[in-house]
Amino acid sequence: MTHPPHPALFDNPETGAFWQAAAQGRLLLKSCRACGSAHWYPRAICPHCGSADTHWQDSTGQGVIYTFSVLRKAKPMTVPAYVTLDEGISLFTNIVDCDPDSLRIGQRVALRFIDGMDGTRLPAFAPA
Structure with a gap:
């Protein structure tokens, strides 16, 4: 809900x-x-x-994966990560719409928005 x-x-x-x-x-x-x-x-x-x-x-909404972790036991499985944006800052976010086994540090990602549990739109990233 x-x-x-x-x-x-x-x-x-x-x-x-x-x-x-x-x-x-x-x-x-x-x-x-x-x-x-x-x-x-x-x-x-x-x-x-x-x-x-x-x-x-x-923001351009473009960046690279600085680091990430795959939480396989979470329901649904999630991939929290730090993404370093092209603007030079890093933010804690999630990687979405991907096969977690194909992710690599330094991989290019692009902005997506997902709905949080309270309906708030949250920035997330997917492989570019």
């Missing part, structure tokens, strides 16, 4: 734009105008230089 997305996600001033974009099938990242670095997780202050001059940018 799915539930409607949690309203607090959309009302959060630091992450609300991220969740609203995800509901539309877009992956937003925070980037700093002062130092030019993207960062994850979304927050108002740049963790690299301390500047408050941050803004949202669309």
Whole structure:
């Protein structure tokens, strides 16, 4: 049974734009105008230089598998992973729509969105 997305996600001033974009099938990242670095997780202050001059940018949705694990006993089987995006940041996510035995570290992946248990759209990745 799915539930409607949690309203607090959309009302959060630091992450609300991220969740609203995800509901539309877009992956937003925070980037700093002062130092030019993207960062994850979304927050108002740049963790690299301390500047408050941050803004949202669309991600390309492309990256590589940094590391992963296959949870074969999970129902359904899942593949949690860290994916390093082309923008240079890594995020914890899931690899979907694949044969887990064919996955390799460094493999190119592309963004997909999946529905979380509460109906919230979550970024996931599949082999490119």
